[in-house]
Amino acid sequence: MKVAVQSAPFDLGAEVEAFTSGAEGAGAVVTFTGIVRPDEGLTAMDIEHYPGMTERAISGIVEEAVRRWSLADALVIHRYGSLKPGEAIMMVATAAPHRGDAFAAAEFLMDYLKSRAPFWKKESRDGGETWVAAKDADEEALKRW
Amino acid sequence: MKVAVQSAPFDLGAEVEAFTSGAEGAGAVVTFTGIVRPDEGLTAMDIEHYPGMTERAISGIVEEAVRRWSLADALVIHRYGSLKPGEAIMMVATAAPHRGDAFAAAEFLMDYLKSRAPFWKKESRDGGETWVAAKDADEEALKRW
Amino acid sequence: MIDVLYFAWVRERIGLPRERLETSAVTVADLITQLRAREERYAAAFADLSALRVALDQELSSFDAPLAGVREVAFFPPMTGG
Amino acid sequence: MIDVLYFAWVRERIGLPRERLETSAVTVADLITQLRAREERYAAAFADLSALRVALDQELSSFDAPLAGVREVAFFPPMTGG
Numbered sequence: 001m002k003v004a005v006q007s008a009p010f011d012l013g014a015e016v017e018a019f020t021s022g023a024e025g026a027g028a029v030v031t032f033t034g035i036v037r038p039d040e041g042l043t044a045m046d047i048e049h050y051p052g053m054t055e056r057a058i059s060g061i062v063e064e065a066v067r068r069w070s071l072a073d074a075l076v077i078h079r080y081g082s083l084k085p086g087e088a089i090m091m092v093a094t095a096a097p098h099r100g101d102a103f104a105a106a107e108f109l110m111d112y113l114k115s116r117a118p119f120w121k122k123e124s125r126d127g128g129e130t131w132v133a134a135k136d137a138d139e140e141a142l143k144r145w
Numbered sequence: 146m147k148v149a150v151q152s153a154p155f156d157l158g159a160e161v162e163a164f165t166s167g168a169e170g171a172g173a174v175v176t177f178t179g180i181v182r183p184d185e186g187l188t189a190m191d192i193e194h195y196p197g198m199t200e201r202a203i204s205g206i207v208e209e210a211v212r213r214w215s216l217a218d219a220l221v222i223h224r225y226g227s228l229k230p231g232e233a234i235m236m237v238a239t240a241a242p243h244r245g246d247a248f249a250a251a252e253f254l255m256d257y258l259k260s261r262a263p264f265w266k267k268e269s270r271d272g273g274e275t276w277v278a279a280k281d282a283d284e285e286a287l288k289r290w
Numbered sequence: 291m292i293d294v295l296y297f298a299w300v301r302e303r304i305g306l307p308r309e310r311l312e313t314s315a316v317t318v319a320d321l322i323t324q325l326r327a328r329e330e331r332y333a334a335a336f337a338d339l340s341a342l343r344v345a346l347d348q349e350l351s352s353f354d355a356p357l358a359g360v361r362e363v364a365f366f367p368p369m370t371g372g
Numbered sequence: 373m374i375d376v377l378y379f380a381w382v383r384e385r386i387g388l389p390r391e392r393l394e395t396s397a398v399t400v401a402d403l404i405t406q407l408r409a410r411e412e413r414y415a416a417a418f419a420d421l422s423a424l425r426v427a428l429d430q431e432l433s434s435f436d437a438p439l440a441g442v443r444e445v446a447f448f449p450p451m452t453g454g
Contacts, residue, residue, distance in 0.1 A: 012158075012161060012162055012165055013157075013158030013159055013161050013162030014158055016157060016158050016161045016176070017157055017158030020157055020178055020180070020233070024183075025182065025183065026180055026182070027179065027180050027181075027182035028177065028178070028179060028180070029176075029177070029178040029180065030175065030176070030177050030178075030251075031161070031174075031175070031176045031178075032173065032174070032175050032244065032247070032248070033165055033173070033174040033175075033176075034172065034173060034244070034372055035165070035171055035172050035173070035174065036172075037170065037171070037172035037242060038169075038170060048297060048298055048301075050295070050297055050345070050348070050364060050366070052348055053345060053348035053349075053364070056348055056349075057348075057350075078371065088165070089372075090371075090372060097182060099177065099179070099255055099454075102177070103177070103248070103251075103252055103255075106175075106248075107248055110244055110248075110372055113371045113372045114369075114370070114371055114372035115368070115369055115371070116350070116369065116371075117369060117371040117372075118297070118345070118364075118366065118369055118371070119369055119370060119371035119372075120297060120298035120366065120367065120369065120370055121370045122298070131298055131299050131367065131370075132370045133368075133370075134367070134368030134369065134370050139368075179454055193379060193380055193383075195377070195379055195427070195430070195446060195448070197430055198427060198430035198431075198446070201430050201431075202430075202432075223453065234454075235453075235454060244372075255454055258453045258454045259451075259452070259453055259454035260450070260451055260453070261432070261451065261453075262451060262453040262454075263379070263427070263446075263448065263451050263453070264451055264452060264453035264454075265379060265380035265448065265449065265451065265452055266452045267380070276380055276381050276449065276452075277452045278450075278452075279449070279450030279451065279452050284450075
């Protein structure tokens with residue numbers, strides 16, 4: 001199990017490689033990577049977080065995933081600070097004996113990180129700065145679990 | 146779009162890195178890696194395929210995924226030949242503006258590759274060799290799409 | 291004494307990330323009532339509670355939760371991680 | 373003339389990966405009837421059709437499909453990719 005909250009970029013290829021080769025007994029590894037979508041006019045994405053609570057909240061979400069599914073391992077890396085379009089914001093990885101568990105746990109982690117981990121995104125555009133509003137669909141997504 | 150059917154191992158980290166940095170406009174990248182599960186007594190997994198039909202079938206499945214979901218890119222690599230426990234058999238990757246499309250397309254690709262791409266697995270154990278039987282659950286899984 | 295933290299636009303509207311307060315508030319809602327009464331910038335930040343979330347000692351909580359024993363209260367908009 | 377391919381345990385049971393046949397079979401089912409009649413190893417391989425799949429010119433097909441124009445027929449068990 002690994003949870004990292006950091007401002008530094010992470011090496012996606014190296015993380016996936018290390019996670020996969022370290023996941024003993026796994027037959028299936030799913031990864032998700034979130035990227036600052038290079039939307040028209042977007043110049044930067046600033047991510048604020050709540051130090052202390054962030055690590056607690058993410059660890060709690062990972063522990064819940066481990067309780068619900070048969071997982072060999074799980075990983076969450078989430079960045080904060082100022083990111084440019086095209087940069088990776090975060091990743092999750094899940095390893096399980098079977099693919100169903102790996103997929104379900106990865107989607108569960110993403111749904112919960114979206115709405116229950118204390119991060120807030122602010123977009124900078126030519127016209128100014130805007131806090132990204134939470135989507136009703138993201139809150140709705142939690143109900144399926 | 147990339148489809149590769151090969152006996153050689155692939156470099157998972159490098160493939161994920163290249164796919165992700167090449168997926169223009171993506172906000173979400175999902176990858177799945179299938180590994181020879183190191184079950185008790187398993188010494189090798191031999192994968193037979195149908196050269197020609199394999200590439201056609203996989204390309205058809207990828208094209209169907211692109212028709213159904215809003216994808217920036219998709220990739221399938223599938224190995225054949227003799228693999229050892231712990232080795233990666235195959236991977237899929239999907240890139241999309243939003244995470245829902247990336248997850249759904251990756252699961253769709255996996256479900257179809259399991260039952261519609263002409264590969265056959267044979268397990269070698271101390272006691273001999275056994276062809277892996279198709280699971281009813283894998284055929285069932287196609288019905289959700 | 292209680293630490294009160296503000297994040298995202300709540301922090302921007304109030305103009306500070308955290309402060310230490312002496313309060314007799316029994317619940318989060320009481321504390322919000324006291325904060326609103328302090329200055330216009332607080333009233334503006336707490337105008338619409340449906341747009342706010344609260345954490346007590348780093349656990350998500352609700353506005354009717356009691357403050358007894360709590361050392362850190364945080365106010366912020368709905369989270370947008372991932 | 374038609375190419376007939378066998379994979380996995382079908383290949384092992386029949387003992388060869390492919391062969392070229394002259395056949396008057398109109399459908400896949402007709403071809404299977406002719407193959408079964410050839411030798412015991414064919415009869416064994418085609419004993420239970422529910423355990424077999426067929427592809428015509430590299431497209432999955434069904435046992436009642438016509439063979440007219442088909443150049444390559446492949447028989448194999450349900451696939452186990454991924």
